[in-house]
Amino acid sequence: MRDAVRLWLIAILFAIGGSVLAGCRGGGDNGAQSNSSGSINVAIVGNPQVQDLARLTPSLFTAQSHINVNYTILDEGTLREVITSGVSGRGPEFDVVMIGPYEAPQFGKDGYITDLTPRASSDKAYDLDDVIPSVRKALSIDGKLYASPFYGESSFLMYRKDVLHDAGIEMPAHPTWTQVAQIARRINTPARAGICLRGKPGWGDLGASFTTVLNTFGGTWWSAKPDGSVDKAMVDQPEFREALQFYVDLVREAGETQADTASYNQCLAQYLSGKVAMWYDATVAAGLLEAANSDVKGKNGYAAAPVERTKAAGWLWSWALAMPTSSKNPDLAWSYIAWATGPQYIREAGNQIAGGWAAIPPGTRRSTYEIPDYQNAARAFAQPTVDAIEAAPVDNPGTTERPGYPGVQYVGIPQFQDVGDQCTEQFSAAIAGRSSVDSGLENCQETASQAVR
Structure with missing residues (x-):
C-alpha cells in the first residue's frame, strides 16, 4: 500500500x-x-x-x-x-x-x-x-x-538520563553496540521501548542507520578495486550477516512499535512522547528534544555513535x-x-x-x-x-576500502540508491517478521551483484 x-x-x-x-x-x-x-x-x-x-x-x-x-x-x-x-x-x-x-x-x-x-x-x-x-x-x-547546507549533522545516541538512572545504569561516553544492546534490553518495558532504530525501507532510511552498524562490524556492501571503482558484492560475507542479525534482533527484542515503518520522524515522535528510552539517529534531533516546547527538555544525554570494531561510526x-x-x-x-x-x-x-x-x-x-x-x-x-561532525569517518568508514565518493551511511556510487532501496525492503521485512535474515541476505547479494555486472 x-x-x-x-x-x-x-x-x-x-x-x-x-x-x-x-x-x-x-x-x-x-x-x-x-x-x-x-x-x-x-x-x-x-x-x-x-x-x-x-x-x-x-x-x-x-x-x-x-x-x-x-x-x-x-x-x-x-x-x-x-x-x-x-x-x-x-x-x-x-x-x-x-x-x-x-x-x-x-x-x-x-x-x-x-x-x-x-x-x-x-x-x-x-x-x-x-x-x-x-x-x-x-x-x-x-x-x-x-549544494548549500541548510543543516548539517552526524549521528549519535540520545538517551533518557532519568530512565537509565532509575535502572542504575551509567551510559559510557563512547559506547559499543554490545553495551547499547545490553542496556536497551534491560530498560525495555511494554510501555517504553529500550531503543528506537530506523526500520522503514529506503537507502536513506533504514539503510542509513544500518550501514553505520555494518561499517563498524567490519562489513561492506561492495569491495573496491585498486583504482577505487566498484568490485564485488559483499552482502554474503559473515560480517554483513552478523551486523544485520544484530540489528534485526535488537529492534525486534527491544525496539519501537511498528519498527518496519519507523524512520527519523517516527522515532522522533515516539521519543518525545516517552515511548522509547534511547534513540540512535541524526544529531539534528537534539535541538528538537531540547526545544522550548519539548516534554523531554533537560532529561536527555548524548553519547557518541556506538562502535564495535572501528574507532568512530557516526555519519556525515x-x-x-x-x-x-x-x-x-x-x-x-x-x-x-x-x-x-x-x-x-x-x-x-x-x-x-x-x-x-x-x-x-x-x-x-x-x-x-x-x-x-x-x-x-x-x-x-x-x-x-x-564533535560528532568532526569525528565522522567519511574517508575511512569501516575496516576495508570502499568504492565511489566518500561517505559513511551510504556508498558513493550511482547503483547504491536502487540497491539500497531494494535490499532494505528485504531487511525491513525481516524486522517485521515477514521473512528471515537469511532470505534477505540471499536476495540482497543477488541484487547487489547484478547492479555492478
Whole structure:
C-alpha cells in the first residue's frame, strides 16, 4: 500500500510538472503576490526544521524579496525519487531542490546541478568562509560547491538520563553496540521501548542507520578495486550477516512499535512522547528534544555513535539546497538559497520558531555557535554535535576500502540508491517478521551483484 501511494504521488507530480504544494506558497497570504518579481518552485524534505523554513518563508523572505516560493514537501524516499527523475529530465522541474552529500558530487559531475561557488564567493552576506569545512567538502567536488547546507549533522545516541538512572545504569561516553544492546534490553518495558532504530525501507532510511552498524562490524556492501571503482558484492560475507542479525534482533527484542515503518520522524515522535528510552539517529534531533516546547527538555544525554570494531561510526550528512541546471530562474533561485542557508535566516529563525533557539538549523556555520542565545539554549548538545561532525569517518568508514565518493551511511556510487532501496525492503521485512535474515541476505547479494555486472 505504501509503494502504491508513493507511485501515485510521483505520477501526479510528473503530470503537472511539480506544482503540487505539500507545504505553503510563499507570499500567498501576505499581499506580496501582486508585487512579486517572480516565482520559484522548490522541493524539500518534510523534516521539522525544514517545515519551519517553509512556514517562515512568506514573512521573512517573500515580504522583502517579492519572490514567491512554491514548496513541494515530501518524505525522504519520495523526495529522492522525484528529484533524481527531475534533474535528469524525466520528471517535474524545480528551481531549487533539497539533496545531500550522496547526490551532490554525482549530480555535479553529471551536469545536473549548478556550481554555486561563483555566486557564493561573491555574495558577502552569504559568507562562504563561515560554512563548516567538513560539511562544505561533503557537498563539493573538485573544490566546487554544488549544494548549500541548510543543516548539517552526524549521528549519535540520545538517551533518557532519568530512565537509565532509575535502572542504575551509567551510559559510557563512547559506547559499543554490545553495551547499547545490553542496556536497551534491560530498560525495555511494554510501555517504553529500550531503543528506537530506523526500520522503514529506503537507502536513506533504514539503510542509513544500518550501514553505520555494518561499517563498524567490519562489513561492506561492495569491495573496491585498486583504482577505487566498484568490485564485488559483499552482502554474503559473515560480517554483513552478523551486523544485520544484530540489528534485526535488537529492534525486534527491544525496539519501537511498528519498527518496519519507523524512520527519523517516527522515532522522533515516539521519543518525545516517552515511548522509547534511547534513540540512535541524526544529531539534528537534539535541538528538537531540547526545544522550548519539548516534554523531554533537560532529561536527555548524548553519547557518541556506538562502535564495535572501528574507532568512530557516526555519519556525515547535510540537507542542502541545490539549483538544477534546468532552472529558468537562476537569479531568483540563488536569492532564495542564499537567504535560506545563510546566517541571516539562522538569526531570524531563533526568535520565530516554536522550538526557540535550540531548534534552529545546526551544524552548517561557525557563526551559529557564537550566538549567545544559541549557546544558552543548545548547551546540552552543541559540543557533542560538533564533535560528532568532526569525528565522522567519511574517508575511512569501516575496516576495508570502499568504492565511489566518500561517505559513511551510504556508498558513493550511482547503483547504491536502487540497491539500497531494494535490499532494505528485504531487511525491513525481516524486522517485521515477514521473512528471515537469511532470505534477505540471499536476495540482497543477488541484487547487489547484478547492479555492478
